[in-house]
Amino acid sequence: MSTTSTRPDSQSQHSSVHSETVRSAVNISDDEEYSTKPEFIYGGPFIKVEKPCPFLNTATPMNVQLQGTFKKSFAYYSLKERLPIILTKVIDYLSREGSKIKSANSASDEDIRGYIQYITKLKNDLVTNKKYDLLTVDTPEARKWNEWISNTENQYYFTNIWVFSECYVYRRLREGCELSKGLQNFDPFDEQKEQSFVNSLEPMCVVADKLMTMLPPSDKDKRKADFMTLLKICLWANKCDLSLSLGEQVTLNSADGSSGVKKIIDPFQIVNDLKDKLLVDDTAKISDLVVTKAEAVARAIEGNTNLKTKCSCNRLATLAGLPPCKQECCEEAKPSEEGATEGEAQQVPCPGKLTVPPAVMFDVVCDNAGYELFADLCLAHFLVSQNIVKKVRFHVKRIPWFVSDVTPRDFKYVIRSCAQASYSREVPMESKPEGEAEAAEPEGLRSVNSNNLANLGGIWRKLVDDGTFVVMCDDFWTSPHVYKDMKQHDPDLYRKLQFAVAVMFKGDLNYRKLLGERNCNPTLGFEAALQGFTPAPLIALRTVKADLVCGLPKGKWEQLNGIDDKWMEKGDYGVIQLCAKTEALRASERPCAPGGEVDDV
Numbered sequence: 001m002s003t004t005s006t007r008p009d010s011q012s013q014h015s016s017v018h019s020e021t022v023r024s025a026v027n028i029s030d031d032e033e034y035s036t037k038p039e040f041i042y043g044g045p046f047i048k049v050e051k052p053c054p055f056l057n058t059a060t061p062m063n064v065q066l067q068g069t070f071k072k073s074f075a076y077y078s079l080k081e082r083l084p085i086i087l088t089k090v091i092d093y094l095s096r097e098g099s100k101i102k103s104a105n106s107a108s109d110e111d112i113r114g115y116i117q118y119i120t121k122l123k124n125d126l127v128t129n130k131k132y133d134l135l136t137v138d139t140p141e142a143r144k145w146n147e148w149i150s151n152t153e154n155q156y157y158f159t160n161i162w163v164f165s166e167c168y169v170y171r172r173l174r175e176g177c178e179l180s181k182g183l184q185n186f187d188p189f190d191e192q193k194e195q196s197f198v199n200s201l202e203p204m205c206v207v208a209d210k211l212m213t214m215l216p217p218s219d220k221d222k223r224k225a226d227f228m229t230l231l232k233i234c235l236w237a238n239k240c241d242l243s244l245s246l247g248e249q250v251t252l253n254s255a256d257g258s259s260g261v262k263k264i265i266d267p268f269q270i271v272n273d274l275k276d277k278l279l280v281d282d283t284a285k286i287s288d289l290v291v292t293k294a295e296a297v298a299r300a301i302e303g304n305t306n307l308k309t310k311c312s313c314n315r316l317a318t319l320a321g322l323p324p325c326k327q328e329c330c331e332e333a334k335p336s337e338e339g340a341t342e343g344e345a346q347q348v349p350c351p352g353k354l355t356v357p358p359a360v361m362f363d364v365v366c367d368n369a370g371y372e373l374f375a376d377l378c379l380a381h382f383l384v385s386q387n388i389v390k391k392v393r394f395h396v397k398r399i400p401w402f403v404s405d406v407t408p409r410d411f412k413y414v415i416r417s418c419a420q421a422s423y424s425r426e427v428p429m430e431s432k433p434e435g436e437a438e439a440a441e442p443e444g445l446r447s448v449n450s451n452n453l454a455n456l457g458g459i460w461r462k463l464v465d466d467g468t469f470v471v472m473c474d475d476f477w478t479s480p481h482v483y484k485d486m487k488q489h490d491p492d493l494y495r496k497l498q499f500a501v502a503v504m505f506k507g508d509l510n511y512r513k514l515l516g517e518r519n520c521n522p523t524l525g526f527e528a529a530l531q532g533f534t535p536a537p538l539i540a541l542r543t544v545k546a547d548l549v550c551g552l553p554k555g556k557w558e559q560l561n562g563i564d565d566k567w568m569e570k571g572d573y574g575v576i577q578l579c580a581k582t583e584a585l586r587a588s589e590r591p592c593a594p595g596g597e598v599d600d601v
Contacts, residue, residue, distance in 0.1 A: 055158075060519045060547060066512070068158030068165065074547045074569050075162035079126065083169055086403060087123040090173070090188045091116055097191070107182025115183055118176035122169065129158045132168060137178045141475050145171060148480060163509075163517045164480040166402075171478065174399045187400045193369045193410060200371035201423045201450065203265040207233060208418075208453040210268060211378050215385040223386055227290075228283040230379045232271045235278070235541045235574045237375035238367060238507050264427050264448050267375075274574070279544075280526075280551050282578040286502070286539055289580055290362065293501040293537065294388050300356045352588035357499040361391045363536070365477070367507025369410035374418065376506065377460055377469075384468055389501060391468055398473040402509055411471050415464065419457025421450035472496075482516040484531040491590065497535040498585045504539040511542040515550060522557040524550045526577045538579045543571040551577050 059072040068079040094101065098112045105111075125133070132155045135142040149168070154160040157168075177183040187193075214226040351358075362383050364376050380392035396406040426445040463469040476490040487494045497503050505514060515529050529550035530538065547568045549557070560567045567573060 062519055062521060064519055065517045066162040066519060066546070066548060067160065068162060076158070077569075078162065079158055079165060083166065084123050084127050087119055087126070087169075087173070091119055091123075093188065093191065094119075101186065102182070105182050105184075105186050107180070107186070111180045111182040115176050115180055118179070119173065122172050122176070126157050126169060129156050131155050132157070132160075133172075135171070135175055137175055139178075142175070144475075144479075161517050163482065163512055167478070167480040170401050171399075187407070187409065189400050189403050193404055194413070196370040196404065197414065197417055200374070201421060201453075202425065202448060203267045204371060204374050204418070205421075205423055205448045205450050205453050206264065206266050206268070207375065207378060208450075208456050209448070211382065211456065212452050214382055217386065223388075224284070224287045224291075226382065227287040227386075229268070229271065230375075230382055231283045231286060231539075231541065231576055232278070233267055234372070234375045234379055234504075234506070235543065235576055236267065236270055236274060237372040238541060238543045238574070239571050262427075264425065264446060277573050278576065279549075279553075279556060279573055280575040280577050282539075282576050285580070286576070286578050289537055289578065290383075290502050291388055294360050294362075297357055297360050297501055301358075301360065304356050351499075352495065352590055354499075355585055355587055357501075357585070359391050359499075360389045361393055361500050362389045363393045363395060363497060363500040363503040365395045365503060365505045365510055366397075366406040367510060368404040369406045369414060370404065372506070373406050373411065373414050377414070378456075380469060381456070381460065381463070384463070391470060393470045393472055393500070395477060396471060396473050397478050398475060399478055401478055405509075408471055408473055415457055415460045417457070418453050419461060421453045421457065423453075424449040482513045484516050484533045486533065486535075494535050495588060498583065500536045502537040502539055503535070504541060506541050508542055508545040511540055512546055512548065514538070514540060515548055517548075519548050520550050522549050522552045523554050526551045527579045527581055530579055534579065534581050534583050536582050540575065540577045543574045544568050545571045549575065551575065 055069055055071055055076075057071045060066055060070045060075065066073060066075040068076045070076055094112055094116050098109075101107060102109070102112060124130075132149050134146045134149055145168075149155060152160060152164065157165045173188065177186050177188075180186075211230075214230070218226070362380070364380065366373060366376060376394070380394075383389045383392060394406075394411065396408060396411055398407070400407060424447065426447045429444055429446050460469065464471070474490065474493045474496075476486060476493050479489065481489050505511065514533065516531050518529075518531075520529050526540070527534075544567070549568065560573070564570075
């Protein structure tokens with residue numbers, strides 16, 4: 001498996017020319033240490049120096065948040081190289097496929113021209129390190145963004161923390177569509193995501209065939225082994241990240257066989273081949289914890305089946321000077337509900353008052369669409385089929401995000417495309433190398449087809465329809481905030497996560513936000529690195545694509561740096577980490593919150 005290289009010296013000729021353009025625009029030479037622009041402010045939340053500020057020719061110091069002022073950091077390279085190229089490719093797409101985009105979105109030439117001009121200005125502001133512009137659309141979410149921008153200490157692309165600037169660029173990219181009459185529902189990355197799915201059909205067929213053998217009830221040992229294997233399938237699926245590859249297609253690679261025909265791409269073989277690239281492997285602990293916690297929650301729910309309590313949130317709202325709760329969750333349940341008889345309506349407690357989750361649930365905070373989402377669906381199906389959990393909630397992005405992140409439309413597309421898949425290929429069986437036991441001539445053909453993949457797509461559609469799979473999209477996931485601040489900025493989402501037996505965070509952006517975008521000591525434990533963010537047991541599956549990491553064995557970081565000082569930017573290594581610590585689920589003092597916006601897919 002490989003990804004497109006992330007360094008300037010290995011980019012295409014287009015990228016090299018673009019790099020010089022950006023370097024000239026930003027006015028930062030390779031050996032320059034200071035910017036003379038008086039408005040630049042250096043340092044982010046932890047470091048301040050007087051103007052004029054330095055662009056330091058160094059990597060990000062330890063325990064400092066990632067930001068673009070450190071010229072040997074991936075943050076600096078991303079802001080100067082990667083993001084401008086991604087924006088340029090959106091402009092190219094609009095110019096090349098304008099007619100198709102207009103037809104699909106009922107847009108006009110003016111819409112296309114206006115969006116191109118909008119992105120061109122955004123790109124120019126980024127590469128010249130302008131001050132952030134406020135959003136001009138008038139929505140509650142946009143007003144929050146403007147408040148965050150106004151309140152941030154450093155309002156420039158390179159001098160604020162990297163995650164804020166990167167999220168801001170993608171939010172602005174969305175605003176360009178919101179300001180257009182005909183592009184309200186346009187996803188500038190849809191073509192790339194759909195092509196990525198098509199390119200991954202073969203490994204999906206292989207995984208689908210194997211998954212069908214994992215779904216029937218099995219003994220504890222096999223269930224644990226299968227659970228651990230699927231976690232690793234989910235991990236290495238995270239290599240397929242179109243943001244890291246600047247929008248270029250990324251697929252799981254296979255070598256040529258002895259016959260000259262490409263071998264079938266087998267993700268299970270890839271898991272075995274990459275076992276030495278897995279730097280932290282908590283899969284056994286995760287399997288044990290999820291099963292044990294799920295059983296405990298199921299017992300607690302069973303013991304509360306006859307619970308009848310009136311919602312107290314109106315009283316609490318009155319005491320807090322807030323509007324009374326008007327949600328259905330506070331209304332009397334219908335008599336037909338279990339435990340209620342005719343004429344006796346059961347009172348259902350508000351989510352804010354529950355101290356036992358309403359169901360045994362597992363949460364996935366998604367990253368990439370395409371093959372990675374497919375792998376997440378496989379794990380979810382396994383957990384439900386083995387009766388470990390009753391529901392799986394998928395947290396996705398409401399808007400197009402970081403090129404390939406899952407949106408509700410992507411979720412629907414992947415399931416529909418699996419159900420409609422049509423693929424088959426036959427490859428001569430490979431004989432073992434000479435000298436190995438049982439070496440023999442190849443016999444017959446190995447074939448792969450989409451029959452089981454199509455069956456899974458149909459099953460997943462039914463699991464969505466009956467509420468077993470739930471798709472949720474909260475605005476917090478497309479905010480610039482790190483997760484230790486979730487309780488402050490979105491306490492309702494924090495409480496939703498508390499209902500899960502575990503929450504699995506996928507990918508690099510989620511990992512950066514889990515660690516607070518802080519370059520912590522690489523040997524710091526995962527729990528300590530979370531800085532108090534413990535709504536539920538947390539699982540992180542991440543191929544390393546940015547220069548921060550935690551939980552490594554002593555000396556491992558130094559060893560890998562000695563081999564390749566850019567190893568943290570390529571996605572060749574991965575971690576599967578668990579924090580078992582969790583905050584107790586207590587009755588909230590807040591008026592009860594909605595159960596979460598559920599998208600109809």
